Amino acid sequence: MATMWPRLLPAAIRAESRRAAEIRVFDALAAQLGPGWTVFYSRPWLGETASGAEIDGESDFVVAHPDHGVLFIEVKGGAISYDPATDRWTSRDRHGISHTIKNPVEQASKSKHTLLRKAQAERGWPRGHFRFRHGVIFPDVKAVPQHMGPDKPRELFATRPELDHLADWVAQRLSGGNDDALGPHGMRVLEQLLARPIKLHSPLAYSSADDDEAIENLTPQQFHILNAFEDLRRVAISGGAGTGKTVLACEDARRLAAAGQRTLLTCGSAQLAEHIRLVLRDSGVEVSTFSELATRLGTEAGILAGGTTPRSEQLPEVVFDSLAARADLAYDAVVVDEAQDFTPSTWVSIDALASRSDGATLHAYFDSNQRLYGELRSHFDAYMLLPIRLSRNLRNTQNIHDATQRFYRGPGLIADGPLGAEVQWLACEDGQIERTALGEVRRLINAESVLPEDIAVLSPSAATLGRLATSLQDEVYAGLTFSTITDFKGLERRFVIILATRELSDAPELAYVALSRARAHLTAVGPVEVLDWLRTDAPRA
The missing domain is CATH 3.40.50.300 (P-loop containing nucleotide triphosphate hydrolases)
Incomplete structure (x- = not known):
């Protein structure tokens, strides 16, 4: 059996009615040509005109043998007509509809000459004069007249009766002449030209950038939640990892400061505070870890000597005492990120930061993972914080979200991001x-x-x-x-x-x-x- 490229026609190709004629030829060549023959189906090419303009084309079949040479075949289905007055070729399908088609002889010949030049330009192409021929198959036509023109002799064509003996027609088209044998080496070069495997690496940075862009477009969608509670002074916003709590906290603080309120955004991590400072630069929001805040307030209120840094267990007391001594140190609005990390004693002083003026705002953002942080609702209820829940993961791809959920026990989360790469x-x-x-x-x-x-x-x-x-x-x-x-x-x-x-x-x-x-x-x-x-x-x- 001949070596076929592709080895098998995909089902989608076989299902295309317009390819019925080509499929019939493909099956005939596969069944009739023996070992040593190679058949390339549907080989496109790009060439140039004499002026250097690009032209493209396709050879329906390229049939090659190391001893017999190479045959370029064009296939046209339906009833075929040619009008020399207009130089127009048409094909009429089984429904009686006529279609203008390209000159099949010219197509086959052009493919032959173009691909011969490309083969000669390939490294390793052997020297010699090799048999390159062309032909046309009309699978739905009974016969072709003996003479169709000087460039269209009868032997150039195969019709329906020849399909049962297509190997004989191929052999006849490649017979005669004293051409050199292409040989195994020439076949390998031809195979590299017409069926070269291609593997182009797509860097992970590209696909991850696409995923990241999709995630970036999702994140601002949470901002509508801020509109929903913009008139609520005391709220506790909960959500699992990836629900955009820090992004919301930053935007929340920015809006509060823009409304003229003296605003503090506090958290426990120095690294997170540094990141938030960059995000909120020029916003008027004061960003501080709770440790930094206690040290500054204690110093300003005279509770701490200059340069003194209180121990972690002293921080809540220092803040509370500082506010008692200097009520003007309190804020109009306090936003707390990663609120689940603060101890109950710390929350007493946080509450005091925003409770010394009428209408002061306290917004706390915390993780809803009950497995790790317990049920925090009752804790925040003590400070009259209205609960609001975030339910959509807008930061992670779905694969990363799934990996994270193995350690999450809390209200259900939906991953809106792209599927992404596997972990x-x-x-x-x-x-x-x-x-x-x-x-x-x-x-x-x-x-x-x-x-x-x-x-x-x-x-x-x-x-x-x-x-x-x-x-x-x-x-x-x-x-x-x-x-x-x-x-x-x-x-x-x-x-x-x-x-x-x-x-x-x-x-x-x-x-x-x-x-x-x-x-x-x-x-x-x-x-x-x-x-x-x-x-x-x-x-x-």
């Missing part, structure tokens, strides 16, 4: 985590065109991060983020690599935070047991 689980021995992560960072930057500033490497502890950062000190890696998972709360990157050490498997809160930080691409590197725990949320063996 990568790179298993390695404990001692190979840093080396494997190092290789992944280099692969993303060097092979996948990812920008270093789009990558965050997260770890349960700072020790492993320091060693990894030392290995990536080259300028090409400048902009990479190395952070503990705790410090990266509320933040995100397009690409996140998690160092899944055994410390992580004992901390479901860290796992939840780590898995949800990536917008478009997530990789976890670690021992099989830890990765299995992350993937299945099952106890370690």
Whole structure:
């Protein structure tokens, strides 16, 4: 049996009625031509006119043999007519409808000459004069007149009766002459020309950028929620990871400040506070961690000596006492991000920050993951905060959202983002985590065109991060983020690599935070047991 390109015709091709004639020829050539023959179906080409203009065309079939040569075949179905007065060819289908068609002889001949020139330009094309011929098949025509013109002799055509002996017609078209044999080497070059496999790499940076753009377009859709509670002074907005709480908190604070209110946005993480400062620069919003806030208020109120930094357990008391001594230090509006991280004693002082003036605003944004943070509704009810729930994940791709949900127990969330790339689980021995992560960072930057500033490497502890950062000190890696998972709360990157050490498997809160930080691409590197725990949320063996 001949070697066919393609090996099998797809069902979609066979279902096209307009290809019925070509399919009949394809099956006949496949069944009748023996070993050594190669048949290429539907080979398009791009050529040039004498003036250099581009022209395109297609050869319905190219039939080749190392000893006999190459035959270019054009196939036209239906009843065929040619009017020399207008030089017009037509085909009439079974329904009696006529269609203007191109000159099949000219098409076959042009394909022959164009592809011969292209073959000669290929590296390795053998020297010699090889048999390149052309022909036309009319599968729905009974016979062709003996003479159709000097460029259209009878032997150039095959019709319906010849289909049962198509191999004989092919052999006849390639007979005669003293041409050189193409040989196996020439066949290989011809195959490279007409059936060259193509594999063009699409860097991961491109697809992730598309996913990220879709996510960026989704995020502002949450802003309508701000309109819904803009007249409510005291609200608690809850949502799982990816629901846009930090984005909303920033926009909320911006609007409050724009309305003329002295506005504070506070959180627990220094890294998150720094990010929010950049987002809200020139907005008039004061952004501060609770520790920074307590130190400043205590100093201004005379509660703390200059340069004194209170211990963490002293912070709520310092804030409360400072407000008691200086009522003017209170704010018109207070927005709290990652509110679930503040202790009940801290909330007493936060409440005081916004309760010393009539109509003061207190908006708290917290994570609704009851598994990790418990039922916070009753806690916020004590401060008369009206609950509002976010139900749509607008930050992560669906695959990343699914990975995160293994550690989420709370009100249902819907992932609106694109499907995205699958989460990568790179298993390695404990001692190979840093080396494997190092290789992944280099692969993303060097092979996948990812920008270093789009990558965050997260770890349960700072020790492993320091060693990894030392290995990536080259300028090409400048902009990479190395952070503990705790410090990266509320933040995100397009690409996140998690160092899944055994410390992580004992901390479901860290796992939840780590898995949800990536917008478009997530990789976890670690021992099989830890990765299995992350993937299945099952106890370690």
